[in-house]
Amino acid sequence: MFDSISIIGCGLIGSSILRAIKNKKLAKEIKIFDHSKEVTAYLKKENICTDVSSDIRQCVVNSDLIIIATPLSSYKEIILSIKDSLKKDVILTDTGSVKKEVMKIIHNINLKDVHWIPSHPIAGTEESGPKAGQAEMFENRWCIISPPENCAEQPIKKLKTLWETIGSKVKIMTPAEHDEILSLTSHLPHAIAYNIVRTVMSVEDKLKQEVIQYSAGGLRDFTRIAASNPIMWRDIFLDNSENVAKGIDNFIERLNELKKAVNDKNGDKLYQIFNATKEIRKEIIKAGQDTSKPDFGRKKD
Amino acid sequence: MFDSISIIGCGLIGSSILRAIKNKKLAKEIKIFDHSKEVTAYLKKENICTDVSSDIRQCVVNSDLIIIATPLSSYKEIILSIKDSLKKDVILTDTGSVKKEVMKIIHNINLKDVHWIPSHPIAGTEESGPKAGQAEMFENRWCIISPPENCAEQPIKKLKTLWETIGSKVKIMTPAEHDEILSLTSHLPHAIAYNIVRTVMSVEDKLKQEVIQYSAGGLRDFTRIAASNPIMWRDIFLDNSENVAKGIDNFIERLNELKKAVNDKNGDKLYQIFNATKEIRKEIIKAGQDTSKPDFGRKKD
DSSP: OEEEEEEEOOSHHHHHHHHHHHHTTOEEEEEEEOSOHHHHHHHHHTTSOOOBOSSHHHHHTTOSEEEEOSOGGGHHHHHHHHTTSOOTTEEEEEOOSOOHHHHHHHHHHTOSSEEEOOEEEOOOOSOOSGGGOOTTTTTTOEEEEOOOTTOOHHHHHHHHHHHHHTTOEEEEOOHHHHHHHHIIIIIHHHHHHHHHHHHHTTSOHHHHHHHHHTGGGTHHHHHHHTTSOHHHHHHHHHHTHHHHHHHHHHHHHHHHHHHHHHHTTOHHHHHHHHHHHHHHHHHHHHTTSSOSSOOOOSOOO | OEEEEEEEOOSHHHHHHHHHHHHTTOEEEEEEEOSOHHHHHHHHHTTSOOOBOSSHHHHHTTOSEEEEOSOGGGHHHHHHHHTTSOOTTEEEEEOOSOOHHHHHHHHHHTOSSEEEOOEEEOOOOSOOSGGGOOTTTTTTOEEEEOOOTTOOHHHHHHHHHHHHHTTOEEEEOOHHHHHHHHIIIIIHHHHHHHHHHHHHTTSOHHHHHHHHHTGGGTHHHHHHHTTSOHHHHHHHHHHTHHHHHHHHHHHHHHHHHHHHHHHTTOHHHHHHHHHHHHHHHHHHHHTTSSOSSOOOOSOOO
């Protein structure tokens, strides 16, 4: 499908793409760059990729497709480093969780003869690093592609086919649509997960130990969500700050309503709140986004 | 272990206890009562229990152990109905998620020759009803027992052994301790899960459909938590209102701090917040309350 693919950043997502592309034999050559020696040493040792560049320009010079899979805050420096080493008509994509800010950066750098088409595979776990990567990471998961308005058809098609071949369902939407939807489905829920863990853990030490001991009853699931890569999440919140702040305001408004019902001991109102959310769960199961099979808690003996 | 056990309420938890007690042969006789004909018909049809009473007094009259596994708001009526039909020295327990309010109710009813010892098995799924019940529900899960101050030793020991035999790890604590810890580990996280689903779903219809479509990125886990039995949760929030309201206040205080960091684009503060919660996750895994194995999303093909 491609003569040469470069992957910049081989953590959880980058190394999963690497494994998937290799498994499906989608490129004659795959080159990687990662600023961490630990990461590149691991990938070499495990024979996942031997073509490791120590110079980022060297990594991309012959590529038809470059995939940036690093935190959002590193894009500018990366693109400035490689911009004079790019092959004509190269496809440049990424895997970041926010799009609008990155579009501005790319626009300002004013790349020539480059097809910049951002991607966002909605996949991952709370783990970080290449050890946690999996070739199957993208199977049956959405990947959102947000091409700029003036983008050519052919490169979009080629990138779409790549994601589909490694298992994704692809949806095309604008950067603004993407950032709004993701602020609701992912960024706000993560803000809340981080906040509940921080709130609960602010109690005094003796109680804190007991809270950890008996965390199976709900808190545990939040700590899993709140254990993801802190740099990645910092960058997401910086780049999508407007949508996230708006979401937090709406959230607090509704939480005050819930608190009022609790304080007033308003059973009817509480029932109404708790019953409405049950219906939404059904719609999500219907949309194929989760299974109705109950979760008995993930702790195995 | 017991001559006769009665279970009042055979939903998710009650029917799981029934199955577990039957499997382990812990009683010569098990009688059940449930006000829902659908529930009792199901348990008869599946041959899970054939000794179904249509009269609640009849159900308990010969019992050595009575287990109430109904929503908290039904306790008063149930106990008033059975109080004149109880065998001397019967052990009366429950499975409710809040203790202090129930203690008051029992105290006011002034039961004679009854060993009232509340239990709370920290187990369950987002499903309701006897079809979702499982004999293995309590295996390796905590069960908290909160005996009143003047309770005799022998019945506590007997109840503790019952829970342990069906797989639970038992911890004894006061009702006040129980309610405070559970408000942090379970009730506040549930309030937050309900609230995030409600917030996200308050957007206009077109966006809502897209949010459901792409819910895999974080929101999905919250909808699972928020899909639990609404009557059960209404009652929990009414009975533990003080602890829950206090938790909500602390939560909002911290969320405003997070929002300020987002609005100020304060990357250092955001990193600090997101990194701190990662550490807590490690402590929970160390405490044996979850596995470090990553969760790739529960949707199966």
